[in-house]
Amino acid sequence: MYNILFTSAGRRVELIQQFISARNNKSIIGNILCADLSELAPTLYFTDKAINLPPLSNPQYIFELLDVCIKENVNLIIPTIDTELEILLENVCLFKEHNIEILISNENTIRVSQDKMKTFEFFKSLDLHTPESFIAGMEFTGTVPCFIKPLSGSSSINAFKVQNHKELEFFKYYINDYIIQDLIEGEEFTIDVFCDFDGKPIYITSRLRIATRSGEVLKTKIISDPILTSQVLRIIDELKPKGPLTIQAIKNRNDGNYYFIEINARFGGGCPLSMIAGADSATALYDLLEGKHLSYIEGAAQVDLVFLRFDQNIVIKQGDNDHYAIP
Numbered sequence: 001m002y003n004i005l006f007t008s009a010g011r012r013v014e015l016i017q018q019f020i021s022a023r024n025n026k027s028i029i030g031n032i033l034c035a036d037l038s039e040l041a042p043t044l045y046f047t048d049k050a051i052n053l054p055p056l057s058n059p060q061y062i063f064e065l066l067d068v069c070i071k072e073n074v075n076l077i078i079p080t081i082d083t084e085l086e087i088l089l090e091n092v093c094l095f096k097e098h099n100i101e102i103l104i105s106n107e108n109t110i111r112v113s114q115d116k117m118k119t120f121e122f123f124k125s126l127d128l129h130t131p132e133s134f135i136a137g138m139e140f141t142g143t144v145p146c147f148i149k150p151l152s153g154s155s156s157i158n159a160f161k162v163q164n165h166k167e168l169e170f171f172k173y174y175i176n177d178y179i180i181q182d183l184i185e186g187e188e189f190t191i192d193v194f195c196d197f198d199g200k201p202i203y204i205t206s207r208l209r210i211a212t213r214s215g216e217v218l219k220t221k222i223i224s225d226p227i228l229t230s231q232v233l234r235i236i237d238e239l240k241p242k243g244p245l246t247i248q249a250i251k252n253r254n255d256g257n258y259y260f261i262e263i264n265a266r267f268g269g270g271c272p273l274s275m276i277a278g279a280d281s282a283t284a285l286y287d288l289l290e291g292k293h294l295s296y297i298e299g300a301a302q303v304d305l306v307f308l309r310f311d312q313n314i315v316i317k318q319g320d321n322d323h324y325a326i327p
Contacts, residue, residue, distance in 0.1 A: 002030040002289050005051070005074045007065070007088075008081045009034035009043035014272035015080070016043050022282035033072060035065070045314050045325040056084055062091050069100045076289065077102045078243075079266055082152075085110050103285075105241040105265045106199075112239065113263040116151050116179045122263075126234050129252070129259045131181040136172070140180055144168060147181045157215075181261070186253035190217065191232050192246060192274040194281035199240025202294050203279035204232055205301040207270060216269040221306045222277050224299060228258055241265060244281065270307075277301035 002023075006016065020032050034043040035051035044050035051068050054061050069077065077100065079088055088102050089110050095102055104110070112122045116133070123130035134140045135151060148171045149159035158175050161183065162168045172178055188209040194202050206228055210219035232247060239245070246268030249258045267281075275282055279300040287294055315326045 001073070002028055002076065002286065003033065003072060003074045004030070004076045004078060005033040005035060005069060005072070006043070006047075006078050006080055007035050007053070008056075008079065008084055009036050009047070010038075010041050010080070011043065012080050012267075012269070013042050013046050015267055016046050018272045018275045018280075018282045019285075020046075020048075022280065022286055026283065026286055028286055030075075031072070033074065035068065039323055040316075042314060045316065056087060062087065062094070066095065066098065066100075069095065070098055074100055076100070079104060082114065082264060082266065085265060086114065103243040105239070105243070105245070109239045109241050109245075109263075109265050113265040114152055116149070116153075116262075119261075119263055120179075120181075122238075123260045126238060128231055128234070129257045131184050131259055131261060133182075134180045136176075136178060140168075142180065142182050145183045147183050148172070148175060148178050149181075150175055151177045151179045159215075184250045184252050184259045184261070186251045188212075189223070189228065189249045189251065189258070190220070190246060190268060190270055191228070191249065192244070192268060192271045192279065192281075193232065193236060193241070194244055194279065194284060195236060195241050196288055196294055197242055199236070199242060201233065201236050201296045202284050203274070203281055203297060203300050204229055204236075205274035205277065205279040206232075207274065210306075217273075218309050219307065220270055220273060222274070222301050222303050224303045229298075231258060231260075235260075235263075239263075243285070244268075244271065246271065273307045273309075274301050276307075277305050 031048040033049040034047040035053045037055050039052055053064055088104055092102055112118050117135050120130055120133040132142055144164055146162050148162050160171055190207045192205045206223050208221040208223050209217050244267040246264040248262035249260045251258055316323045317326055
């Protein structure tokens with residue numbers, strides 16, 4: 001039996017559906033559980049068991065999460081947002097004492113992904129192209145237009161294209177803990193990576209980001225580029241991530257090179273699309289839990305598939321003590 005709990009599940013309905021499908025196709029016994037601080041999180045109405053947890057900032061968060069895992073016989077926790085990675089990493093041993101694993105990468109991978117200056121330095125150490133970057137306290141020797149965003153952040157929150165020095169000074173004050181980067185213009189790509197528990201790649205799927213909203217992809221196309229894949233393999237070989245890794249890159253329209261800009265040590269918002277295309281990391285994860293050895297499958301996702309995402313809704317009715325979905 002394999003019971004999997006997704007924390008901070010929020011709106012990640014597509015991801016939950018892929019794992020439910022993988023479980024059912026493999027005829028595995030076990031539940032998919034979703035936890036969130038809001039009882040109105042959409043995933044809670046698509047899961048086998050819905051869990052409400054306090055905010056990550058609550059001192060009791062870890063203990064309540066552990067209590068839920070013990071009560072529900074959870075085998076594996078899968079985090080879904082960047083802000084929970086550090087606190088979960090700090091408590092890996094605590095959960096292991098109760099035979100509960102967390103699908104989270106090593107400390108170095110988390111540090112590199114959480115701090116965008118460390119991300120920049122990591123890419124530079126591999127001799128990969130990446131935008132020149134400057135943080136508070138450093139002399140800005142770049143040019144405008146440029147790009148500014150929080151040093152630690154996600155979902156394109158408070159990320160701005162800056163047109164002139166006056167705007168730059170304003171956004172430095174507005175964001176405070178910022179990173180300024182050279183503006184690289186061109187096609188944007190997401191690379192969905194999935195590795196085994198030893199950090200060896202199983203799937204690498206590159207997607208062209210045709211249209212986005214608040215950092216999440218709305219329209220995307222599966223592509224194949226051996227140059228991009230070879231560079232991603234270098235990143236994987238150095239970080240050795242456990243499970244999912246999401247990488248962002250821009251193909252500079254001026255020189256044709258890929259410039260790497262982001263790493264997220266979790267399942268990205270568009271990763272279910274790579275699963276649907278053939279890089280089925282949900283099924284692969286179940287295989288790994290069963291002790292199977294999986295090798296790297298090059299080109300697992302079908303190239304040239306275009307995905308068009310759109311909003312849907314679920315209707316719920318408020319009862320006296322809870323909420324339930326209306327079929």
